[in-house]
Amino acid sequence: MKCRRCGGTATLELRRHNAAFCADDFVEFFRNQVREAIRRHRMFTREERVLVAVSGGKDSLALWDVLIDEGYDTTGLYLDLGIFDYSVESRAKCEAFASRRRVPLIVRRVADEVGAPVPVIKQVTRRPPCSGCGLSKRYLMNRTALETGVPVVATGHNLDDEAATLFGSVMHWQTDALPRQSPALASTHPKLVRRVKPLYRLSERETAAYAFLRRIDYIVEECPFAAGATSIAHKEILNRMEDASPGAKHNFLFGFLEKARPAFERAEGHVLQECARCGQVTTSTVCAFCKLADQVKRASLDADARGAR
């Protein structure tokens, strides 16, 4: 198989583009896709600081790598979820990356903010672990950006993540979630920073290949709580479709963004206000993060009371 650009030996085939690339030309293809995402959705400018949410995985570190090389003013944010060895290792990968590239990294511990790490939140809420984890991450990303005066948070969500989320929303016709699914969400409240996904045009195989070819040391092992997650099941279904029809995931997501999303956007009518407790943005009186922290606190008090008996 030959590289589409230079005719040399290809290292990666991209069936959805009916193309193959050598290592150097693939890295350039990847960077062009990120440039196009930033340009098309006016995600941020070179004059703005960007908070890059990093997990130690391939996607977020690949994103950070591209943005640094493109000359953006970036700061990493690692949220320590307290998930046993997985969090220890993923934090070490982020710290090593930041040190090697000489870029600042902020570390926040979910246990300090919510009152317990993700494994305890899972037990207390009796909900899937990704639920409390995702809620905490979204809240802490936004709050950290506000506290540090950064106007935009960039996450490493890729095409597969976005297609799987869309698939889940459509399967349940969650019409309130559909307008919020976008590569770039504007700030609609003074306490809500912009959220952008510069990797949405790239599949997770492409982000993995970029991380490998750039010799980025990322955590290959999955989060121990990811097994059995609905989003993984949806990705598997979409990968079967992709195998039978290359480009299926791309067409599903991009067709939605271009043709269907505007219709759902018009139907959205939430009123944003500030949480009575913490002052962050919510659609109800007390935000979901404060409710989660209350739940953790109550469970901890109950456990103490049982222990005292």
Add this chain to the structure above:
Amino acid sequence: MKVLLRNPRREVTVAGNRRVKEILRELDILPETVLVIRGDDLVTADQVVRDDESIELRPVMSGGRA
């Protein structure tokens, strides 16, 4: 030839001197879900892997996001 698989990490032995796509088919792995690594390089599905070589099939899926 030896094939390193991940999550969980394990090694299997399959017949070599075949194209990567045939090895993936035997192991029931979709090409879209893995990187095929030989040494320090990635290899495409049409390349032949010799019997005395080793490859790693590194899964690319991450997730569990809410």
